[in-house]
Amino acid sequence: MKDIHTLTYLTNQHTFNLLGKMKLSITIKENPYNLKMENLFGLAARKNKKRGFLFVSKALGKHLPVNPYYSLLCGALLSARYTETVLKKQFPLKEQVIEAFRSKENMKECYHDLIEKPVPLSKQSLFIGFAETATALGHSMFEHFTNSSYIHTTREELVDFSSTIHFKEEHSHAISQCCYGKEEYFSTTDPIVLIDDEITTGKTTLNIIESIQTKFPRKEYTIVSILDWRSAEDEKRYKEMEQKYNIKIHSVSLVKGLLTVEGEPVEEEPKYKYPSSDQQKVHIIDHTNEAVKQLKNYHSITYKNSINSLKAVNPAPYLEVTGRFGVSDKVNKAVRTELNILGNYLKEKRQSAQSLCLGTGEFMYVPMRIASFMGENILFQSTTRSPIHRVNEPEYAIKSGFSFESPEDPNILHYFYNIPFEEYEEVFLFLERDGVETEHLIECLKQTGVSYIHIIKLSESGEHVHENEFKNI
Structure with missing residues (x-):
């Protein structure tokens, strides 16, 4: 296929031809820190008629793995x-x-x-x-x-x-x-x-x-x-x-x-195939009990029932310190020590010199901070709700991906992207709470050629919930 995705680069001008369907032209007006565009983003085609393109960030740790x-x-x-x-x-x-x-x-x-x-x-x-x-x-x-x-x-x-x-x-x-x-x-x-x-x-x-x-x-x-x-x-x-x-x-x-955009959104995904081979045995290691113990002083856990599109209620606690319910600068500083302890614990459990830490959905900052304490050669990214066309071409941002049922809601598809086959020997999968279904996600991760999948849920349904000792900090 010709003209899959090409980029023309001048000092302040960028032109992207996206899958032969859309042309995006960018004129940079302000770049105060003189950052290189190729270090900030790539381009991909959304499966979305409202907006058929996506600036895929190389800094967020969302669709693409980052330090x-x-x-x-x-x-x-x-x-x-x-x-x-x-x-x-x-x-x-x-x-x-x-x-x-x-x-x-x-x-x-x-x-x-x-x-x-x-x-x-x-x-x-x-x-x-x-x-x-x-x-x-x-x-x-x-x-x-x-x-x-x-x-x-x-x-x-x-x-x-x-x-x-x-x-x-x-x-x-x-x-x-x-x-x-x-x-x-x-x-x-x-x-x-x-x-x-x-x-x-x-x-x-x-x-x-x-x-x-x-x-x-x-x-x-x-x-x-x-x-x-x-x-x-x-x-x-x-x-x-x-x-x-x-x-x-x-x-x-x-x-x-x-930004100027010409053309129409891509409606059909080009032919896509992920590499496969005879699946070897994958070791599933659940660190949830130990992870919760390591966070024994991390008492900002609260019960708030969630409900999904099937009207199923999950009573498992969220973590207050994600920011979902609000977090102060003093509380945020106080829990850094606990995240460091957990990161060092998981560092000792690593089986490989190159590891991927995977956040889930909106749950990104806490696992990213934990990953930062897990040693060298750690990359981080997260699952997402964004449906994106996958095309394995050099200048196209999203080269591979899997869809799976959301752990919180089987009616909603989630995705992870750009985990090349056999790129990692192990993945650390972080979930904010218990009471979610991970079977479909784990089956997809197994297909990437990993040998170890580590499960870390940072709260458990049956645990004793303490008063938030940080509330008066």
Whole structure:
């Protein structure tokens, strides 16, 4: 097949021909840290008629495997840009962070130096990361500030627990989003910072601002993203929103440019076949009991029943510190020691010199941080709800993938991508809670040629739930 996916690169001009069906042209207008586009994203075709392309991030740890410190430093770069442009302050170790991110060298040392130098905020600020791709990105930005708290949005539905705000992600395959952060996080007039990996039109951000503003009015918002492709017409809508509510909306990004799209979405996936061979014995090792023991001081576990599309209720506890229900900077700092302990425990259980850690759905930041403590030659990525065409061509971002029933809801398909056959000898699979069905996912992982699959559930249905000892920190 000709013209599967080609890229033309000039200093500020990029042209992508996507599967011979779509042409994307990008003009870079702002790139303050002089980052290389090929280190930030690739392109793939969505199975989505609303928006047929996807900027596949090379920094998120979502669709593609990354060094966990590369993803964590991407959040730090967003923190630096926000500190410079909105707070008008100097960000600690900025040049070292930029250099580590560009070169992919000394990332671990740079991150651990930086995390001990958070920026104090004069106003209590709420950071909100968008599900599902930016839950870890938002968290890894928030962690560089004091006097702050963090929440991520979610597509999960809870029983007898009302969403604080609702909004729609109109271009998505799953448009409805909720936010279960406690009202106390919203019931102030302090600034809110909204984080997503990429902004194309900005409609989703406007939707959440309107939802917040009508219920919890304030004067200041900031939208933060790695990539910002809004047109002049899109930016005009932001000015109109500012005038409508008499508010200020700041915009912060690592790269800003203009995007034009020609052609139609790809409707049929080109012929795809994943390599296979006689499946060897795969060892399944469940570390859940030991993992929970290692987190004996990690008492921010709460029971909130979820319900899926089949009306099945799961009473297993979530982890408060993911940000799903809100987490303060003090609590976030307090649990780092516990994540370090668990990471070191799992490091001792490794069977291979090259290991993959796999988060699930919105559950990204906690397993990413654990992975960062598991030694060298660790890569991290996560499963996703995004259906993407798979094409094994050199310049196309998504080369392989599997679909499987969501552990939370068998009516919803989830995916993992770009795990080449026999690339890893072992996978560490992280799940936030018990009471989910992993059989289909594990069967798909077995087909990748791994010898070991380690299961880590960070809470158990039958465990004793302590009072949150961090609530007054």
